[in-house]
Amino acid sequence: MDIFRELTRGIKFDKNNKIKCSDKSSKKPSELKYILSGKKRKNENTEEKGEKRPKDDYVTDEEVEKIKKQIAQLKESITGEETAEEVKDYEDRYKALINKKTEVVALMRKKFKIKVEGDRVPPPLDSFEKIQNLLKLDVSIMRRIQDQIKFKRPTPIQMQAIPIIAKKRDLIALAETGSGKSLSFILPLLCKVNPDVEGVQAIVLAPTRELLIQLYKQFMVFNPHPKKLKVKFLRRKLIPKDQTEVDHFVNNCKILLSTPLRLESVLKELDLKFETVRHIVVDEADAMFDMAFLPQVDKIIKHCTNPSLQKSYFSATMQPVIEEMLRENMSDPVKIICGLKNATAGSVEQKLVYCGSEEGKMYALRNIFREGFTPPMLIFVQNKQRSMELYKELIVEGISCNIIHGDRIKEQRDEVVMKFRTGKISLLICTDLMSRGIDFLNVNYVVNYDFPQSIVSYIHRVGRTGRAGNQGTALTLYTDSDIEYLRSIANLMKKSGCDVKPWMLELKNPGRKKWKELEKNPKKHMKRETISTDIKKNTNKKFMKVIKDFSKKCKKYNSKFADKPIKSKAPAKEEEEELSDDVLEELDEISDEEEREQLRKEMQGGMNEIPDYVDDSEDDNSI
Numbered sequence: 057m058d059i060f061r062e063l064t065r066g067i068k069f070d071k072n073n074k075i076k077c078s079d080k081s082s083k084k085p086s087e088l089k090y091i092l093s094g095k096k097r098k099n100e101n102t103e104e105k106g107e108k109r110p111k112d113d114y115v116t117d118e119e120v121e122k123i124k125k126q127i128a129q130l131k132e133s134i135t136g137e138e139t140a141e142e143v144k145d146y147e148d149r150y151k152a153l154i155n156k157k158t159e160v161v162a163l164m165r166k167k168f169k170i171k172v173e174g175d176r177v178p179p180p181l182d183s184f185e186k187i188q189n190l191l192k193l194d195v196s197i198m199r200r201i202q203d204q205i206k207f208k209r210p211t212p213i214q215m216q217a218i219p220i221i222a223k224k225r226d227l228i229a230l231a232e233t234g235s236g237k238s239l240s241f242i243l244p245l246l247c248k249v250n251p252d253v254e255g256v257q258a259i260v261l262a263p264t265r266e267l268l269i270q271l272y273k274q275f276m277v278f279n280p281h282p283k284k285l286k287v288k289f290l291r292r293k294l295i296p297k298d299q300t301e302v303d304h305f306v307n308n309c310k311i312l313l314s315t316p317l318r319l320e321s322v323l324k325e326l327d328l329k330f331e332t333v334r335h336i337v338v339d340e341a342d343a344m345f346d347m348a349f350l351p352q353v354d355k356i357i358k359h360c361t362n363p364s365l366q367k368s369y370f371s372a373t374m375q376p377v378i379e380e381m382l383r384e385n386m387s388d389p390v391k392i393i394c395g396l397k398n399a400t401a402g403s404v405e406q407k408l409v410y411c412g413s414e415e416g417k418m419y420a421l422r423n424i425f426r427e428g429f430t431p432p433m434l435i436f437v438q439n440k441q442r443s444m445e446l447y448k449e450l451i452v453e454g455i456s457c458n459i460i461h462g463d464r465i466k467e468q469r470d471e472v473v474m475k476f477r478t479g480k481i482s483l484l485i486c487t488d489l490m491s492r493g494i495d496f497l498n499v500n501y502v503v504n505y506d507f508p509q510s511i512v513s514y515i516h517r518v519g520r521t522g523r524a525g526n527q528g529t530a531l532t533l534y535t536d537s538d539i540e541y542l543r544s545i546a547n548l549m550k551k552s553g554c555d556v557k558p559w560m561l562e563l564k565n566p567g568r569k570k571w572k573e574l575e576k577n578p579k580k581h582m583k584r585e586t587i588s589t590d591i592k593k594n595t596n597k598k599f600m601k602v603i604k605d606f607s608k609k610c611k612k613y614n615s616k617f618a619d620k621p622i623k624s625k626a627p628a629k630e631e632e633e634e635l636s637d638d639v640l641e642e643l644d645e646i647s648d649e650e651e652r653e654q655l656r657k658e659m660q661g662g663m664n665e666i667p668d669y670v671d672d673s674e675d676d677n678s679i
């Protein structure tokens with residue numbers, strides 16, 4: 057009877073036990089009153105100015121569930137024909153509500169270009185308040201998001217991925233580059249991991265050290281209890297040496313970030329217990345399963361023996377064969393696609409520039425400088441050797457730039473990334489090492505100096521610009537020998553709304569096989585020295601003037617804004633690991649509010665206020 061009272065509080069019954077209530081009645085049970093009337097509660101979050109939200113989208117799953125239960129219980133408790141009619145009336149309205157809710161969810165997904173595959177997919181949440189309610193987000197996280205970093209609303213991938221992860225579902229999430237995938241797993245992990253429980257509870261795998269450092273910083277920016285909820289980035293210095301250290305490490309780390317290679321090598325040597333791991337997130341998942349990482353990722357996942365292990369895979373690109381492989385070890389997964397699948401971001405204006413032969417590329421690059429562009433710029437080349445050649449070429453021409461590739465020592469890589477982030481380097485020559493996941497918010501220009509080796513590489517390279525709602529430009533230089541691959545790139549460009557010359561779309565389709573061959577056997581390029589002499593002979597006076605202006609602006613910037621240049625003394629080989637670990641050691645203890653503030657600034661795009669041309673110093677040019 058008590059349950060009956062509770063459920064029927066506010067309802068009056070007439071002498072026949074019939075519920076006396078009408079639509080307008082304030083005496084309906086409180087849940088029913090709001091939901092069935094379609095009115096908003098006073099404390100309901102108000103929608104953003106100027107944005108219309110679909111009507112009724114504030115009806116949460118929990119509310120619908122509650123009504124369902126109430127109706128069932130009412131049915132059990134009340135008898136009599138007329139009452140049954142009343143209950144039926146509620147049921148009809150409930151059905152209508154569910155239909156409406158389904159419709160609203162569908163509309164919302166359409167509006168934000170979210171596609172889902174899977175059963176019982178939770179609805180997207182289009183505000184951080186709703187995410188806060190669902191995840192029980194710590195107020196400090198909300199303050200950071202809204203007041204400090206000033207994210208207005210979740211991005212589509214966050215809207216949809218967060219509730220899925222919160223509902224403990226396995227997930228394959230595909231969303232275009234720069235669309236905020238990282239926060240989609242960072243927020244739920246920070247909320248779901250219990251700082252008071254011992255042991256590693258979540259593992260995040262990513263393919264490069266640069267990407268892991270970036271993720272690590274993001275975790276630290278949002279971490280509500282940095283001292284208790286320890287996030288560790290596994291690097292050589294942190295690797296435990298004996299079992300006592302292993303136990304200490306495992307007990308002190310709640311979220312572990314690592315490359316698959318490093319973690320697997322540790323697992324081979326030491327007995328790291330991962331039964332406590334409940335979440336595993338693989339960022340840039342297709343790269344991890346496509347490259348040599350597959351056996352390592354597999355071993356790590358097998359080592360996490362908790363039966364309720366939840367797996368989430370994120371990427372901007374995914375080949376069907378990899379997806380199939382992932383699905384084999386997932387239980388009842390949900391797949392999300394935000395925007396177009398395997399496509400470049402619509403925020404990037406993409407152009408193709410014909411250069412004839414290798415020599416032409418340098419002319420084309422000069423043209424870009426002459427016509428003017430807004431740095432920072434990333435220039436992608438095929439490999440380390442190519443990057444060195446171009447670097448020398450530009451330095452000889454008096455153009456300040458720097459260089460990053462896998463063979464540079466970690467300390468140098470860290471320094472270059474840091475300087476590029478803070479605007480001390482404006483032109484960075486890089487290999488595909490930097491094409492995945494790296495978030496330089498303000499990159500305005502990407503130049504594919506060497507044609508990409510794969511369509512996936514094109515998508516990720518181009519995705520270094522036009523991020524988080526910003527616009528960007530990507531220019532791909534092509535020579536006669538690249539024409540056979542042109543159609544695929546032209547198609548991608550067309551798909552994301554860029555202008556493409558019709559003849560490019562009529563070229564023969566290279567097909568997957570040809571691309572695969574190219575990936576396996578990269579093109580051999582002419583040696584740069586040969587080109588250099590040739591180009592120098594033709595040096596154009598106008599271009600030299602542009603270069604001079606460029607350097608002047610750089611100098612002006614340096615004297616006005618830049619801090620003292622950091623001398624990049626190349627460390628001795630044996631110091632290499634130590635030095636880079638020192639850099640990271642500082643990061644590890646980021647619990648200090650001031651340092652976190654610094655990280656937040658970086659995340660907000662610290663380069664916003666930097667004038668047109670920024671420069672590194674002469675010291676920075678030393679490799």
Ligand SMILES: Nc1ncnc2c1ncn2[C@@H]1O[C@H](COP(=O)(O)OP(=O)(O)OP(=O)(O)O)[C@@H](O)[C@H]1O
Nearest residue numbers: 207209210211233234235236237238372493495524
């Ligand atoms: N809700 C949001 N509103 C505005 N900006 C956001 C939001 N969420 C994340 N960002 C910003 O968007 C940028 C890109 O985010 P992130 O690096 O997670 O993209 P990504 O989808 O992982 O890209 P990639 O595929 O290249 O790895 C970051 O600078 C991040 O701070």
